[in-house]
């Protein structure tokens with residue numbers, strides 16, 4: 400249910416954009432998905448396939464861009480790109496890091 404409500408929110412944004420561009424149908428939707436967004440690309444596609452029916456995005460292709468996980472170290476202040484398995488600073492190895500990005504699910508744009 401979580402995924403489908405995320406997807407409905409996304410499609411609402413898509414429909415608003417399509418309306419602004421006077422588009423009757425959409426060819427492609429591009430989203431940016433972070434590994435910490437709480438939704439996997441697979442779940443997003445599943446939910447999208449269920450949610451898009453009857454919308455202007457019904458025949459649109461969903462492109463998922465993968466956002467990196469970036470953290471800022473509280474010890475050395477450096478920013479690093481990390482993986483889900485290891486969120487430690489890559490410069491000094493400290494585990495006291497703040498998340499800068501990786502949680503996002505953003506609509507990048509649509510092609511009409």
Ligand SMILES: [Zn+2]
Nearest residue numbers: 472475488491
């Ligand atoms: Zn550090």
